[in-house]
Amino acid sequence: EVQLVESGGGLVQPGGSLRLSCAASGFTFINYGMTWVRQAPGRGLECVASISGSGDTAYYGDSVKGRFTISRDNSKNTLYLQMNSLRAEDTAIYYCGKTAPYYLDCWGQGTLVTVSS
C-alpha cells in the first residue's frame, strides 16, 4: 500500500524558515517524481514544486521561486521542502504527492504551516 506521511509543519514567524519532510513507502520511490501542493485555509490547491525521480530536475511555482527548495533522498525514501523567507501568505496545509507521471495519484494527509508573529 502506498503511503505518504508529511511532517515538519508548525508555527513560524515571518521571515523564518522551516523544512518539511514526506516519508514514502509502498512503491519504488526513485521511479517517481514527487510534488508539493499547498492549500491555504478555505482556499483551493496550488502546485508549489515538483522534482524528478532522480532529483536532477525541479520546477517551482512563481510565488515560491527563490525562497523554497525541493529535494529528495532516495536512499531514505524521503522528499523535502526547505522553505525560507516565509510570509503570511505561505500559511497553508502542505501536501506531498506521488506524481505518476504528471498528475498526483497519491496524496499524503498534509502538514499545517502557519506563518504569524
Added chain:
Amino acid sequence: EIVMTQSPATLSVSPGERATLSCRASQSVSSKLAWYQQRRGQAPRLLMYGVSTRASGTPARFSGSGSGTEFTLTISSLQSEDFAVYYCQQYNNWPRTFGQGTKVEIK
C-alpha cells in the same frame, strides 16, 4: 500560466440525481486534464486522468469528457459519499494549475 476556471462554484443536487461540472482552460491543454475529489477534512484524491480514464477505485458513475480547453465531469447518480469539492488540474504545462473548485452539496 494556464488559468483553469471551474463552474459553477457550488452545485446543489439531490441524491440520485445527475451532476455536471465544467472546467475551462485559458489555452489548450490537449488531453492532459485530471480531476480530484476532496471531502471535508481530507486530502484530495485522484478521480480521473487523461480526461476520461478513471483512477483505481473510482466508481463507474464518474465520467469525464472534453479536449483542448473545455472539459466536463459527470456524476450519473449522486451518492452520499460524492458530496465534496472537485478540482480540475492541467498537467500539459508547468506550473501545473488547478481550477478553484466546484462544491457539490446536498439540495
